[in-house]
């Protein structure tokens with residue numbers, strides 16, 4: 424049985440003071456989180472602070488992006504070994520905001536995915552369709568294309584050591600959540616694609632849902648058979664709300 428996982432994607436939010444309070448409050452509530460694995464992904468500059476505060480806890484941490492390059496003249500970029508230096512477990516790759524605002528292509532996302540795994544960390548691979556793509560009936564086609572970029576270059580074996588996050592772009596930060604049935608259908612489609620190549624790996628991989636998950640809708644989403652937890656944006660910035668989501672799979 425897959426263990427549920429809830430990861431907070433803080434995006435470009437926080438400050439030393441705000442993070443200190445948020446992490447203290449989350450840590451204080453962790454006793455009642457019994458089944459779920461938990462992680463947080465702060466902005467790069469707060470990884471040291473996060474590591475210091477979470478070092479002796481059950482909460483893992485990670486980054487929101489990474490360079491595919493190992494080192495060199497890449498002004499403003501952060502390399503895999505730097506994230507290892509700060510004890511990261513996870514690295515989000517291919518978030519829709521990276522794809523739409525910063526030009527992360529399927530090929531670049533696959534390179535980042537490979538770099539993260541080569542560095543001994545776990546990529547959280549985000550896939551998901553836009554509103555227009557869903558309206559046009561292209562949801563499965565888009566998700567398959569995004570997944571194939573990794574599968575063809577890295578092979579099915581690479582999926583054994585990653586997390587997949589299905590995040591319909593139209594549900595991110597909009598308050599418009601996919602229904603549990605809509606999300607489940609795409610999760611089952613993703614697992615089916617993987618199962619066609621290796622059923623054991625498909626059965627094992629955690630597939631998270633992301634897009635306006637809140638304390639009030641997490642339970643019904645996580646109750647679906649192929650939804651193994653969530654990638655949480657806005658609601659990850661409020662300790663009580665985030666903890667309610669982490670307790671949802673109990």
Ligand code: PGA
Nearest residue numbers: 595596634635655656657
């Ligand atoms: P949201 O963001 O929960 O604020 O919709 C989710 C995400 O972008 O990972």
